[in-house]
Amino acid sequence: MKRIRALSLIMSLIMVLGMLTGCSSEGSGTGSSDPRKKYEGTTLNVLLKTGYETSAITEYKEEFEAATGITLNVEIYDEATLRDKFILDCNTQKGYYDVVATQFWYMPQYINSGWLEGLNEYNTNQSDEEWNSLEYISDSALGMFKDSEGELFSTCVSCTGGVLIYRKDLFEKHNIPTPETTEDVLEAAKILKEKEPDVYPFVARGDSTSGSFGTSAGWAWAYGASVLQEDGSVTCNAPEMKAAMSNFVSLMQDYSSEDAAAMGWDTMSELYRQGKAAMNFDMNGFVSTYASEDVSSVVGQIDCTLIKGEDGKTAQWMYGEGLGISSFSENKDAAWLFLQWRNSLEVTKKEVADGIRFDFPDTRIYETEEYKEKTQSIEFFVSKLPEIIDSIDSTYWPSTEKFEKIAEAFQQEISISIAGEKSVEEALNDAQKAVESVVK
Amino acid sequence: MKEKGFMRLMTFPALIVFLIFGIYPTIQAFINSFTEYNMTESTDKKFIGLQNFIQMFTEARFWQALGRTIIFVGLSVLLSYFIGLCISLLLDKVNKMRNFYRIIYLIPMIIAPTISALNFKFMYNYNFGIINKVLNILGIASIDFLGNPSVSLYASMAIDIWAGVPLAVLILLAGLESQSGEVKEAAMIDGANRFQTLLYITLPLLKKFSVIVIIFRIMDAMKAYEIISLVTGGGPGTASETLNIYISKVGFSWFEMGFASALGIFTLYFIMLFANIAIKKTKIFSEEGKYEN
Numbered sequence: 119m120k121r122i123r124a125l126s127l128i129m130s131l132i133m134v135l136g137m138l139t140g141c142s143s144e145g146s147g148t149g150s151s152d153p154r155k156k157y158e159g160t161t162l163n164v165l166l167k168t169g170y171e172t173s174a175i176t177e178y179k180e181e182f183e184a185a186t187g188i189t190l191n192v193e194i195y196d197e198a199t200l201r202d203k204f205i206l207d208c209n210t211q212k213g214y215y216d217v218v219a220t221q222f223w224y225m226p227q228y229i230n231s232g233w234l235e236g237l238n239e240y241n242t243n244q245s246d247e248e249w250n251s252l253e254y255i256s257d258s259a260l261g262m263f264k265d266s267e268g269e270l271f272s273t274c275v276s277c278t279g280g281v282l283i284y285r286k287d288l289f290e291k292h293n294i295p296t297p298e299t300t301e302d303v304l305e306a307a308k309i310l311k312e313k314e315p316d317v318y319p320f321v322a323r324g325d326s327t328s329g330s331f332g333t334s335a336g337w338a339w340a341y342g343a344s345v346l347q348e349d350g351s352v353t354c355n356a357p358e359m360k361a362a363m364s365n366f367v368s369l370m371q372d373y374s375s376e377d378a379a380a381m382g383w384d385t386m387s388e389l390y391r392q393g394k395a396a397m398n399f400d401m402n403g404f405v406s407t408y409a410s411e412d413v414s415s416v417v418g419q420i421d422c423t424l425i426k427g428e429d430g431k432t433a434q435w436m437y438g439e440g441l442g443i444s445s446f447s448e449n450k451d452a453a454w455l456f457l458q459w460r461n462s463l464e465v466t467k468k469e470v471a472d473g474i475r476f477d478f479p480d481t482r483i484y485e486t487e488e489y490k491e492k493t494q495s496i497e498f499f500v501s502k503l504p505e506i507i508d509s510i511d512s513t514y515w516p517s518t519e520k521f522e523k524i525a526e527a528f529q530q531e532i533s534i535s536i537a538g539e540k541s542v543e544e545a546l547n548d549a550q551k552a553v554e555s556v557v558k
Numbered sequence: 559m560k561e562k563g564f565m566r567l568m569t570f571p572a573l574i575v576f577l578i579f580g581i582y583p584t585i586q587a588f589i590n591s592f593t594e595y596n597m598t599e600s601t602d603k604k605f606i607g608l609q610n611f612i613q614m615f616t617e618a619r620f621w622q623a624l625g626r627t628i629i630f631v632g633l634s635v636l637l638s639y640f641i642g643l644c645i646s647l648l649l650d651k652v653n654k655m656r657n658f659y660r661i662i663y664l665i666p667m668i669i670a671p672t673i674s675a676l677n678f679k680f681m682y683n684y685n686f687g688i689i690n691k692v693l694n695i696l697g698i699a700s701i702d703f704l705g706n707p708s709v710s711l712y713a714s715m716a717i718d719i720w721a722g723v724p725l726a727v728l729i730l731l732a733g734l735e736s737q738s739g740e741v742k743e744a745a746m747i748d749g750a751n752r753f754q755t756l757l758y759i760t761l762p763l764l765k766k767f768s769v770i771v772i773i774f775r776i777m778d779a780m781k782a783y784e785i786i787s788l789v790t791g792g793g794p795g796t797a798s799e800t801l802n803i804y805i806s807k808v809g810f811s812w813f814e815m816g817f818a819s820a821l822g823i824f825t826l827y828f829i830m831l832f833a834n835i836a837i838k839k840t841k842i843f844s845e846e847g848k849y850e851n
Contacts, residue, residue: 202810209597227598324705326793328811377684377705379794389685519598523812534795537707 154246157452158187164217164456165204166194170403170475171219171275171439174465177472182459188452197221197329204444208233213446216453220272222262222438227519234271235443240454241270249455249462255479258510262438272440273457277479278401279424279506280336280435283408285396286421288314300340300365300427303397307373310396319373321395322366324381326533331525333399334532336434338362339514340427345528345553346516352557354528354550355543361428363532363542370536379537391415399425401435402506405499406476421498424509432509477503520556527552584826590819597813610820619796620821623804624828630715630800631779638719639771642726643764647756649727650734660731667724675788678717679704682789704790707797714786714798721785722778726771733767734760769840773833780829801825 166172172194179190195203204218208231220228228234241252252260255274263272282297289296289306292313297303307319322337323330335345341362347353370378375389387404389395391414398404405422408414425433441460443453459465466483469475470492476499483489484503493500516524528549535545591610595603614620649659666674681687682703690700703713737760745755761768783802786792792799792807799807805825809818 198811205597205813231598325791326795327791375684376700376702379707380702380705380710380790385683385685394685526807526811530793530795533793534707534797537705537794537797539707539795539797 154186160449160452161189161191162216162449162452162456163214164190164192165215167197167200167219168194173474174469211446213444213448215444216447216449218442220440220442223521225263226517229265229271230519233445235445235450236269238269246458249458251461251480254482259479263440272442273461274440274479276439278403278437279510280433281402281422282425283398283405283420283422285419287419288396296423311373318375318395320369320397321374321386321389322399323383323386324370324378324536326530328522328525331529332435337366340431340433342429342431344514352553354553355546367535367542379533401437409496436510523556524553527556587819587822590816591823593816595816597815610817614820623799623801627800634715634718634779635775638722638775639726642723643730646727646730646734649731663727664724666721671784674721675785679789682713707794710790711798714789717785718782722775729767729771733764737763773836
């Protein structure tokens with residue numbers, strides 16, 4: 119009995135000690151004069167999405183931990199799971215996650231719900247001179263992560279535009295000029311279908327998920343069409359949208375793989391990397407993938423270009439991913455230090471050296487010798503990057519809390535039309551009704 | 559008396575777990591179903607009476623999803639039962655390597671639905687999938703399993719059938735092994751052929767086992783989520799969207815918890831109604847005197 123009591127007493131003491139030491143929210147530091155060591159002992163829970171933006175964190179996190187004494191507990195999920203986890207964490211207000219990867223299309227929802235910490239004050243008062251790179255990131259890239267009053271809620275880790283990637287070897291072989299418009303793409307597809315029967319002339323995302331909305335909505339913008347207008351009115355069945363989607367659906371139905379209505383980014387890129395497709399419209403991030411000898415069989419055979427539509431606007435595939443700090447985090451200062459490190463030129467240079475990616479929102483990297491040397495083989499792409507980034511136009515994007523529902527309602531109809539179940543006109547009329555009911 | 563008290567005490571932890579994880583969420587979902595509650599909006603829950611149910615019953619998408627669920631469950635259960643029956647009849651006749659075959663047929667049941675779904679997604683791929691490669695070798699044109707709205711639901715169903723057959727084999731084979739050979743021999747002596755013996759002796763004696771298979775498979779198929787979600791995502795459009803997929807979209811893509819709860823409560827009662835009818839009609843528990851009590 120005495121032993122049990124003694125054991126209980128020891129256990130209680132351990133628990134009390136544990137609570138006293140564990141309750142401190144942010145690491146107390148070691149008293150070191152190094153400002154980066156101020157949060158030593160802190161553990162940051164970081165919620166990330168799969169993709170090349172995340173690779174740098176998993177590859178170099180030990181270096182951050184060594185420099186700051188902060189431990190990173192990284193969780194990586196697909197986009198939908200990441201969002202689920204963040205929303206559930208915010209609803210419980212526990213603040214388990216300190217840092218979260220933010221896709222720009224969810225920013226209105228996250229900002230309006232008050233789930234992300236504003237970063238302007240941190241940027242002004244707690245800037246790490248060497249690591250902070252915000253001033254070198256363009257306003258258009260940072261704009262995706264700001265509210266209407268200019269408060270920044272995420273740092274911009276990646277920012278991509280839409281490009282048509284094409285097989286220059288096949289284009290040269292058949293004397294097809296580089297496409298400049300959506301109509302040129304259709305014309306090129308017609309020739310390729312006839313001359314290269316073993317290659318799909320065109321591939322793009324066509325499945326019914328919101329992840330494919332960027333393709334059809336971006337193509338529509340080349341015709342000046344968008345799902346929502348600035349005043350909130352729905353214009354899914356406007357004449358310019360019909361013209362845009364007729365062109366796009368025709369490409370997907372007649373010049374793409376039979377399963378185009380189920381094609382996501384994965385199957386699309388697989389076809390292209392295996393040399394089974396001649397043209398691919400998507401975000402510019404895919405260019406470096408297709409140019410990588412490790413995963414692609416079309417290295418040295420590709421080029422990319424911007425495409426304009428009837429309205430003279432550039433077809434878009436805008437994507438922006440950032441890192442934000444949860445409003446409920448108890449380690450916000452340490453999290454801010456991490457955000458600065460992630461976007462630092464030091465990490466960016468490492469990403470280039472290791473070939474993780476070559477498109478960055480921090481424009482300083484493009485002038486470095488390391489970058490120029492490393493990107494010699496994809497000079498065709500990096501030389502166009504400034505033009506691609508300049509072409510990004512976010513006005514077409516439905517920046518609303520209901521983005522997910524609107525995007526899905528529209529894309530489902532486009533997918534069904536690609537599958538041949540509905541005409542473009544029918545699909546767009548149904549999309550109009552569906553999106554209107556969401557907006558109401 | 560003491561022993562009874564002790565036994566009750568032993569069931570207490572299970573009861574607590576059931577109350578917390580079974581009853582409490584159901585009650586909470588029931589309450590939520592009468593509210594407007596979106597987890598992505600900062601506003602509180604708002605009581606809206608039967609509006610969620612009215613929206614549900616007046617929405618074409620709900621009825622379409624329900625229709626697909628009925629087709630999915632009906633065909634999946636019937637086909638997995640029929641295939642399971644054929645395999646178990648064959649296995650019952652096999653003497654050599656009997657255990658080997660049994661283990662082989664159990665493999666689909668052991669594999670996690672997520673893994674099966676991802677494997678099948680690759681196998682179904684129009685350009686790279688092995689199924690189309692085999693079809694091409696046989697001189698048959700490739701089938702667009704995932705992008706054709708008329709096929710995608712059945713493509714998902716085929717996986718559910720593949721995963722459900724082992725359960726049917728397991729139970730029906732046990733039923734066949736428990737049957738006495740004497741009755742069948744007597745029938746043969748009386749002039750019955752093999753087919754007649756199967757139809758009038760073997761199958762009626764298997765009734766109880768068949769009912770168990772069907773009830774278990776109905777519950778399984780009604781719960782099918784991972785397979786459809788990972789293989790077709792409910793698409794193209796909403797061509798393969800069943801109730802479970804729709805609920806998950808409403809709940810975890812749009813975070814409209816009030817409406818998702820209404821859909822969930824409907825589905826719960828729908829399954830209970832199905833199970834109740836099946837149990838009553840087949841009197842599966844009444845023979846044991848359990849159900850009627």
